[in-house]
Structures are given as structure tokens and as C-alpha cells.
Amino acid sequence: MDMCEIAEAIAAGELSALEAVSAALAQAAARADVNAVVALEAEDALEQARACDAEAAQGRLRGPLHGVPMAHKDMFYRPGKPTEAGSRIWKGHYPQGASPLVDRLEAAGAITIGRLHMAEFAMGPTGHNAHLGRCRNPLLAEAISGGSSSGSGAAVGARIVTAALGSDTGGSVRLPAAFCGVAGLKPTNGLLPLEGMMPLSHTLDTAGPLATSSRALARLMSVLAADGTDYESGLGAVLDGVRIGVPTSYFIEGLDPRVEAAFTAAQEAFAALGAQVVAVDLPDQSGYPQIAGNVWSPEAASFHASHLAERSHDFGEQVRNRLLAGAAVGTDGYEAALGLREKARSDMLAGPFAQVDLLLTPATRMPVPWAHEVDATGGEEMQAMVGEVSALTRTISMLGFPALVTPMGMDERGLPLALQLVGPPQSEQSLLNAGHAFETALGWIDRIAKSHSHSQP
Template sequence: MPDADLPTDLFDLAEAIAAGDVSAEMAVNAAIAKAQTWEHLGAFVAIEAEAALEQARDCDRERARGRLRGSLHGVPLAHKDMFFRAGIPTEAGSLIWRGHLPRETSPLVSRLEAAGAITIGRLHMAEFAMGPTGHNAHLGRCGNPWNAEAISGGSSSGSGAAVGARIVTGALGSDTGGSVRLPAAFCGVVGLKPTNGLLPGTAMMPLSHTLDTAGPLATSSRSLARLMTVLTASGHDYEAGLAAGCDGLTIGVPTRYFTEDLHPEVAAAFAAARAVFERLGAKVVDVAIPDHSGYPEIAARIWAPEAAAFHARHLAERPRDFGEQVRNRLTAGAAVAPQDYLAALGRRKSAQSDMLSGPFAQVDLLLTPAARMPVPLADEVGATGGAAMQAMIGELSALTRTISMLGFPALVTPMGFDTRGLPLALQLIGPPKAEQYLLCGGFAYEQATDWLGRVPSAFPSLP
């Protein structure tokens, strides 16, 4: 099979390798070649070609003997450069961690590799996972595969760009305020922020111990289901549950906050997406939600002081080794009074209770846009942490940060493209442990639309 004909969806690629239609070596070689073709995006900070190809050959020899390691046998993946692998640099997009060699491996990476996945490299990220645009003062900017001048989203910028370009078909990211969902949304793929605590957070760079969670990005909700089955190691088969579709689901569309002040193109695509869910058999209703306008401030009073405490020593000893916007945000976090931090934790608990006793007592899931605006171009956003940057961060993450503050799960998937050809995305939100419902809804919607069938070109033809 020519490299150009290899499946571009993780599920399909895994099945093709398991069947012997594609070799692991062919899949890894193709991923490395694509990474080189898309080098201008800046999605990778390191490609581990030799080690990946050696693993691929081992996978092929094992398959020839009739043995598969698991459901991801021979599938090339790459991950945000914050997941530890023993003896391999993990630098978190920073100067502070330059050359950092962990002694342990993230259990999430270990689970993926035990299932047969092959890690081919480390991916670009915002410095210490602080920033939703793909800018990094030390690495340069990560571009968007649909238009390199557009932002990729962040902080899992390389994960969104690498999966969006189909260099790899899956990647790990982290989500403290939208850092899985925004890159997935802006790069035209699918991303899942799991319920906080569902996945282990050990052996990965911390930002906020209260709000952090790892999460996968992939080329379809079916592919995410396969990844989540491996990542949770719980015995629950998320793939098998996809057959339920939307039948019997009650999906609520919030009457405030998430549906206010939408860009006209976002509003039109969202109305069309709502209609698709109705045709799929879901009961879609308008639903009142608590006032979310104060939730981002609650989140800021939690994550910022937690991050500042983690970085306190380096902030005091090496302040100039932080990028300006990261240093500014950490300094602001250090200024949050302890009583305000504790009050925010209390308000978070109340907000969780309000959501569970309010909208989630009436509906199974909420349906919202992933962002109020289309994907901005890089020259439309600042990168230094000043007032303009803070305003842009707030606007970009307005519809994701509130869910991170709550610790609830959410999934994003494409819902169309704007007039510039850049992706638009919807968000499904659930109560804790509702990942199966989210994946069912996402998968059913993707089967009914063709948005994920569109793949960007590294060198688009001229008009």
C-alpha cells in the first residue's frame, strides 16, 4: 500500500496494521515523512526516528508470529512535551526544564505503549502549559495545519497541529482550562477532557493540582474511545458502547452564557449541528444553567496560585528564564491571597453542586460551541502577557475554562468550516464520569457529517 493511501484515522490505521494490510514500519516511516513535510508548522520539538523504527520492526516481527501487543499495535503516536519518559528529555516548552531527564515514565504513556503504540516524538506546547494560542517565547509559534498563519490553540499546540495535519492520528495533551479542547477545535480534530481524576496525573508536568487533567486528541470519537479504553485501564470498553448512538439521550442547549455573543458564522454552524442531533434521535431542549460569568475568575484564583507555588523557587532565582507572559501570569498568581484561594475552592464546590442539581438533573449532556469566535490569525493575538493578551485568553477560553473549573468532562469535534476554510467546533459537556455518553454523541454526529473527512494539505494549490 503506498504511503499516500494509508488510513488517516487512528481506528482504521490500527485495524489495517492488525490485519496485515499495513506494516508498523510503513506507518512509522509515513509519520516521520509527514513530520518533515509539515516541518514549517513547528509541531514537533523532537522526532525519535531511529528508536521508533526499531520498535516498529519489532512490532512487525511479533505480528508475523501471530502476536499483537494490543489494540494500538504498531500505531505511531506523539505527545505533548510534558509527559515523562524515563531517560528521555521532558522540557515543557521551557528554558527552566531544558535538558530535564525524568527517572520515571507516565503511566499514560506506559499504557499506550503496552497496547502497542509507538512514540515517535515530543510535541510543541505553550511554556509550562500557560497559553491558548500556540505561542512560545523559547520555541517559536506552532502554526495551524489549515492555515499556518492561524493560531493552533494551546497549550497542547503541537498535539492539535500534529493530529490535525494527520502526521500522527492520536496524541496526549493536558487540559486545565481548555488546553486539549481548543487545539482540537482550532485544528479540526476531536479532543476529550476527561473527568478530573479519571486518568492518573503522575509523571507529568503539573500546572494546577486541582484543575489539571490529561486528555487525548484523535481523528474521530471512535478513535478516542479506543484510546480511552487503554488510558483508563479500567476494563470498560468505550468502543463497544458507541453503538448506543444518540437514542435516548436528552441534550440541553444552554439559554445563557454559552450561546451569547456568538460570531455569526459560529452561530449558523451551531444551529445546523443542533439540527443534526435532533435528526439522530436525541431529544434536544433549551435548558437554564447557573450564571457562569464568574466561573473563569474562580478558576484563575485556583490555578494561578497553585502554579505560582510550584514555580516559586525558579521564579525567584531565574525570573528572566521565563517568557514574559508566563512570568507575568505566575507573578499575578503569587499575589492571590490565601483566603481568596480557599474561598475559590469553596465556590468551586458550590458551582459543581449547582450544575448537578440544575441542568444535569434534567439532561444527559449539554451542547455548546467550543468557542464564540472563529480561529484567530496569529497577528490578531498578543504574546507578552499584557492586558490585550489577557483579554484574548479570556475570550478564547470562555467556553472551555468554566468546565475545567468544574472538573466535568467535555468533548469537542468539528461542526464545519468558516468562510476562510478554518475549522469550527462544537462542545459536548457531561456530568462526572459521562465520557461514554460524550463519545456516543460525538461518534453519532461524526457519522452523520463529513467534517472529519476533510484533511488539510501541507502545500495547498494556488487559487
Template sequence: MSDPLELTLCEAADAARSGKIGAVELLEAALAAVARRDGAINAVIATEPERALAEARALDALPAHRRGILHGVPLAHKDMFHRAGEVSTYGVAARKGHRMQATSPLLGRLDEAGAVSFARLNMAAFAMGPTGHNPDFGRCRNPFAPDRITGGSSSGSGAAVAARLAYGALGSDTGGSVRLPAACCGVVGLKPTQGLLSLDEVMGLSESLDCPGPVARSSRDLARMMDVLARPGHEAAVAQDLRGLRLGLPTSYYCDDLHPEVQANFDRAAKVFCALGATLVPVDVPDHSAYADLADAIWKPEAAALHLPALQSGTGALPEQARARLMQGLATSAVDYVRARRLRSLALDDMLSGPLAACDALLVPAMRRPVPLAAEVEANSGDAMRRNLAAITAFTRPLNYLGLPGLVTPSGLDCAGVPMAVQLIAAPRQEPLLLRLGHGFETETGFNRLRPETLG
């Protein structure tokens, strides 16, 4: 096999379970890809080759009947998922000596299914930032266009999967931090229903909004990961076609102020779903414009409370941008915090009784504008930075406030050859439906199989 990293996660797992390829061979290919490619991408903070190789050798020795559904698959994760005895930096160099006492249940489930987690991935410091910039470990670069952002804060998760360094990755999504890197890097990302996946032994940012989620190169790959992380049934769902499904096209908010390229791309994607048998239904969406401010009133004080010791210990304990955002949390009033929490359930009821009662899922663009240049969102770029950040997060942040699941899947390339994406939104616990829709679209279009030219 010339390059096993070109296989999908499911293809690699099935080949390893059947003995066509070994777990050690897959891992060595992944480690070699990191050594060969990551210098240009900067997706990886560190690898753990000794432990990973020991695990891979043990997997190769297992009889066929004991091999799990992720047998031998090399995975890498945002550097905030704890593993006992190993470091989690949270994207901050000062934490390089912090070894964890326990292992995340999510990592434990992946281990039990036969996956080999071998690398820790770049991220925004303390998961605060949607662009891929990191003052300590350097900017994570987009494999399709290194001068463009990767999205964040799970920047390394999106970039590593797109660059064929790993078959899949875990990230976290508090305002779009799984879906934005997926959208920018041409891969598939899932934000599950709030509370579906365990937050134990995962770096916290906002106890009310944090949501772990997987990234891979196809919805089928994500479905297999979700069969392990949550419950069986996700991969079985993707085998169903899309005939009879009602797909809602919002007539407000998600269609407002779209860049012309985004509008044209979205219109083409909608036609694909229609050709696959889905019925397109116009739906009115409640005004989401206040949700970003309401989410800020929740996550900022929760994050400030979580990081209060570091805030009190002096200016050197936190990166400058992280400190500035946490200080905003200290300034949030208790009244605003409680009000935002109370309005959340009412907003969710409005969505469930309105647009999500009129259709099975919503189809919306992933972002209002094409992927921006990294220079356009530098910390010193002032008002332009704020406008760009608002444009790229406007369609992801509402789902965190509402607690709804969302899937981002590639929908082609813009005129500069940079990925574009659409987002599918459904009612709580409807991840199998989202993955079914994503799989149908990906099978028809092949956009998720586009390979970055920078990889050679």
C-alpha cells in the same frame, strides 16, 4: 497503500494487527511526514527515531495473538509527558538537557497496547497560554490557515494530528488546552472527568485543575485510546445510535455574545443531532461568568508554589510571560484560594442538580468567535488580545473549574475556510456518552475528515 497517514487511528491499528501493514512502515511514514510537512507547521519539538524504530521492529515480530488494540500506531505527545531517560522540555529551551527518571503511566499504557510514541510536540511554555505562541520554539501554526492560532497550550497536539503527522496525541487541559487546539485545528479532543487519568510523571501546573486528555481525528479513535488509558467500554459505546438521548441547549451564558457565524454554525449542528434522533431540550445554566476568576484564584497560586524555585532564581529562569502570570499567583491571598476551592463543589452540585439532571448532555459552541489571527493575540496587542483570549476560552474554562468531561468535535468551516467546532458536556464519568454523541455527529457530517489544503 499510498499514504497510510490518511487512515484513522483505528483503521491503522486494525490493519497492523492483521498484518496488512507493518509497524515499521507506519512509523517510517510518520517520520517522513514530519520531515516533509512540519517545517511549515512547527508542531514537533523533537523526534525519537532510534527508540521508536526499535519498538516498531519488535512489534512486527509479535505473533497475532499478542498484538494490542493500538498495535503499531505512531503517536506523538505534548512535551510534558515523562519518559525515563528522555528529555521533557515543557516548552522551554533551557530544559533541553533535562532527562526524566521515570515514565508516565499513561505512556506506559499506550506502550503496552502496542502504540509507538515517536515525537515530542510543541506547547506553550510551562503550559501557560491558549494560542500556540512559544518564545523559545516558535509559534505553532494552524494546518488549515497558518496565519491563525492553533489554540493552546497543547498546540502541537492539535496541529500534528490535523496535519497527519501522527494518528493521535496526548495533551493536557487546565483551562481548555486540549479542547481549544482541537477546535482550532479541526480535530477531536476530549477533556476527561477530573482525576480519571493519572497525573503521575506529567508536568504539573495546577494540582486541582490539571487534566490529561487525548486528541485524534475521530471520536471512535479517542474511544479506543480511552479504552487503553482509562477502562474498556468506550469504543463499544460509540456503536449505539443517538435515539432517545436528551441534548440540552443552554438558554444562558453559552448562547450569549456569539459571533453571527458561530451562531449559524451552532444552529446547524443542533439540527443534525435532532435528525439523528436526539431530543433537544432548553435548559437554564447557572451563571458561569465568575468561574474564570475563581479558576485563576486556584491555578495561579498552585502554579506559583510549584515553580517557586524558578521564580526565586532570577529573571532568566522563566519566559517573561510565564513569570508574569506566576507572580500573579504569589499575589493571590490564601482567603481567595480557599474560597475558590470551597465554592467549586457547590458550583458542581448546581450543574448536576440543574441542567445535567434535565438532559443527558449539553451542546454548546466551542468558542464565542471564529478562530482569530495569530497577530490578534500577540503579547503586545493590548486590550484586543485580552478580549480575544476571553472570547476563545469562555466556554472551555468552566469545565476545568467544575471537573466535568467535555468533548470538542469539528462542525464545519467558517467563511475563511478555518475550522469551527461544538462542545458536548456531560456529568462525571460519562466519557462513553460524549464519544457516542461525537461519533454519531461525525459519521453524519464528515467534518472531522476535512483535510487541510495546505498539506497538498
């Protein structure tokens, strides 16, 4: 069931919260092979489910997520619960404060059942973790899950839960969504609060939801944004009048033939839905990943400076090397990158987004990689791997623009091929509407899940 279907069945009395939570806990046990969950909170979740059912029996619902089980990347602070951020250094760490995003979801009725796998301190796009082991792709274990919100993508892909929070600094919501066959949204930077969330880069960080549909993302964003916008009510089945730009450079260069074929079909599908699909020239994007690296990595190195000095050996090799590289950027390089970022934002708004409403790109240039292809631990090999996997997402994070990822096809292994829709700041409604219309017409999320259902434990 989709997240919205679960919520509506509970509201209608056709499903109890206890049944929904019990099913989620059972699926977590059944799909332990994925290594998506680092800690279950079964007793707390079952107690909350019983409370939700008692309230529903009295005609009271907490909100549009009443009784829906969820789990979140292990970097969102909750009172009385540890937040370990996929690390050895934060093992047993009880941070101060609470995530307003988790609070908003739970106030709307969601039930948190546990904490999810992530790359150490949110640094890594593949799902590898030196301390927790690799989070596996729920559709095919030998493939990567994507990261750094690896557990969020894998848990939703495995239908342990139908929605989860992740974070996105260079693609960390979008890549797991793309590789695990679900939908993920990176909101406009600043739209969602960063309080109560482990920091990586205060300039580029944002939280974002992953779910079983763009409709579910819209319902989640109505709760998370807390600005009175009902994103779900704005969804439609057609895209008449929407101008969607397809870049003539960078995003379409060097595509694997399987990605290219699916991307061509996606363009045709958007045109059939009423959108005007046009080619659009972009400012030169080739330097954008380096700008992003010179912003986030010194910010991360600054946050972890004391740990680097005192507990360097407790970092995984990949993470330690990335932090040391960030420390070497220097003040001049960092400030120059911030200036280049502002110019890049202005160039994109004055250029392509003066001509089109949204951009359509592949989420990655390649199909889901095998785990052994990207199992690098540091140095130039790791940097090249990171750059290639996140080449089409990191540029958007550098800009701070919103973007949505959803499947656009399958390769010969049955693994998803994903598209990325990008908009100017505050265009979440347009992105969600386009994603919803595409998913409703083609149904790739369900098709991918069903193609693998026979092989799951």
C-alpha cells in the same frame, strides 16, 4: 487513514508498523513548517516498528494500538528521555519517574515517535511560545493552533500522527482540537492519573487524548483509563432517548454569526440523530472563569516559586506575568475560590444535569483567530485575549466535568468551527457516543482535512 483504520490494517497484515512509522516520520519532515514537533526519535521508533512487525509475523499483537505511531505533548515523563515543557528552565531536564499513560499506550502497541510543541509550562491557549516559536495551524499557517497542547492538535491536524496526548487545565486539549479540525476529550478530573506529568494545577489538571475521530478517542480511553471499560464497543450511530441541553445564557452570548449558524445546524443534526434537544437554564457562569483563575494560578505559582525567585528572567514574559498574578492571589482568595468551585459543581449537578444528559455548546465564540490578533505578551491585553479564547472551555475545567470537542462546520477560510459536548462526572461513554454519531453522520473531520490537502507540502 483514521487511527483505528491504521491499527486494523496492521492487525490484518495489510500495513506494516514499519510502513506506518516511516510514513509518520516522512510527514513530520514534510510538515516541518507547522512547528508541531520539537524532537523526533526516529531510530527508536523504527526499531520498535520492526519489533512489532516481527511479533505480528508470529501471530502476536501487543494490543489494540499495535504498531500505531503517536507523539505526545512534551510534558509526559519517559525514562531516559528529556521532558522540557516548552521552557528554557527545563531545557535538558530528565525528570524522575514515568507517565503511566504513555506506558499504557505503548503496552497496547503504540509507538512513540517524538515530543510535541506546547505553550511554556502549559500556560497559553494560542500556540505562541517565547522559546520555541509559534506552532502554526496546520490548515492555515497565519491562524493559531490553539494551546497549550499546540503540537498535539497541530500534529494530528497535519496527520503527522493520528493520536496524541495533551493536558487540559482550562481548555488545552479542546482548543487545539477545535482550531486544528480534530477531536479532543477532556476526561473527568481524576479519571486518569497525573503521575509522571508536568504539573500546572493539581486541582484542575487532567490529561486527555486528541485524535482523528471520537471512535479513536474511545479506543484510546479504553487503554488510558485502564478500568476495564471498553468505550469503543459502546458506540452507536443513533442517539435515541438522549436529552441534550442547549444553554439559554453565557455559552450562546456574543457568538460570531458564523459560529452561530454552524451551532444551529449542529442542534438540528443531533435532533435528526434521535436526541431530544431542549433549552436549559444554567446557573450564572459569568464568575466561573475568575474562580478557575484563582484556583490554578496560585497553584502554578507555588510550583514555580523557586524558579520565579532564582530564574525569573528565563520565563517568557507572558508566563512570568501570569505566575506573578497567581502569587498575588493569596491564601484567602485561593481558599475562597475552592469553596466557590464546590458550590458551582453542586449547582450544575442539581440544575441542568438533573434535567439533561449532556450539554451542547460552541467550543469558542469566535472562528479560529489569526495569529496577529492574539499575539499579546502580558498585562491586561493578554488577560483579555486568554479570557476570550478560553471562555467556553475554562468554565468546564473549573468544574472538573468531562467534555468533548469536534468540528461542526467550516468558515469561509476552510478553518473549523467546533462544538463542545459537556457531561456530568463519569459520562465519557455518553460524550464519545454522541461525538461518534455526529461525526459519522456529517464527516466534518474528513471534509476539513480534504479541503486543505491540496495546499500541504
